[in-house]
Amino acid sequence: MKTLRSSFSVALAAILSFGGSTAAVAQQNVAFSQQFAGSTVLLTSGDTIQGPLVLHRNEDVIRLTMPDNTVSTLSAVAVQSFAVKGQKEDRRNYEDFFDTRAGYYYGNPYYSVPRPRRERVDTSQVRVFRTYRWNHDKDYSDFKSPAFFEQLSGGPSVLLRREVLVERTINNGPMYGPGYGYGYGGYGVPSMSRYRTMKDVFYLGLPNGNVLPLRNPKKDLLAIFRQQAKQIEQYAKGNKLDFMDPRELASIVNYANSLQKEAK
Known part of the structure; x- marks a missing residue:
């Protein structure tokens, strides 16, 4: 536990040390969360709290389990930065592109279809998040609200990332279309399929606090x-x-x- 807290202290000190054939036919963001075994959270008040953390990506909210087992819910407006470690993989966030019984093999009509991103979770990695005021990619809007961005580089201009879970609908082509059995293509699989995958969205955090997509x-x-x-x-x-x-x-x-x- 001391080593974990020490890592978080170093991470937080670091972020504060410098200034400021198939066709996808539909895509929509899917709400999801990520769980971490430990965290150090620096509040805008200057206070620091620690504990297991759940990050709700879409809502920019974190839920922290306190030592007395109570849960503290914090929005980005109350958080300056936080470091997390010990990510727990939640397989409910993902869906295979098609039933695994169909298999990924040559000759299968779905072999060439893009597959969900599957990365092994590194539980030893310390990940740092900072709060920036953001217009939510509305280029012509002056309204900005606090949001969490993962810090990937040093400064003064900082590479930032937001991970989003998206659900895509794939049209498997006319060869496997409705003519082959009421919306099912060859091999008994639907002509329209859905899958979920992670998507990285990058930004650059400028020294003046602005965020550029x-x-x-x-x-x-x-x-x-x-x-x-x-x-x-x-x-x-x-x-x-x-x-x-x-x-x-x-x-x-x-x-x-x-x-x-x-x-x-």
């Missing part, structure tokens, strides 16, 4: 760091870094920050 991470990031764009692109290419991979994109942002510091 990175809808096209490479294009948007090079536009933001316009003066260093050529060097950044060469760095990514030389190190074979993918602008869509969270860890590799974090390395690119850290490099971009280092270039700005050198220029000063």
Whole structure:
């Protein structure tokens, strides 16, 4: 427990040390939560509390189990930052693309269909979240409300991520359409199928507290760091870094920050 708390203290100190053939035919966000065995939460009041934590992603709310087993519910407006460790995988958040009895094998009509993201949960990883005021991607809205963003890089410009669970509807094509048995295609599976998968949505947190969406991470990031764009692109290419991979994109942002510091 001492080691866990120590890790959280280091993480929180770090985040406070610098300034500021198939076709998808439908997609919708699905409410989901993530559970963690331990956490350190820094409140806007300056107080720190610890305990097992549940993060409700869509609502930007955390529920903390206190030492006396009472549960404290906190919205983003009351939280400055928090660090979590010991993620518990909740398989209820995911659904296989189709019944596993159908199998993933060559010759199966669904073999080439995109599959849900399946990453092994790293229970030893300390993850840090910070609160930013956000317009919820409404570009022409001045209204902003506090929301949780996971911090993936150092600063002063910080790579941020929001994980969302989405449900997609897939049209399996005319070959397996309604003509093959009342909405069922060949092999006795539906011509329209649904699956759930995790989706990473990236942002850049600026020193002034603003949050910029990175809808096209490479294009948007090079536009933001316009003066260093050529060097950044060469760095990514030389190190074979993918602008869509969270860890590799974090390395690119850290490099971009280092270039700005050198220029000063």
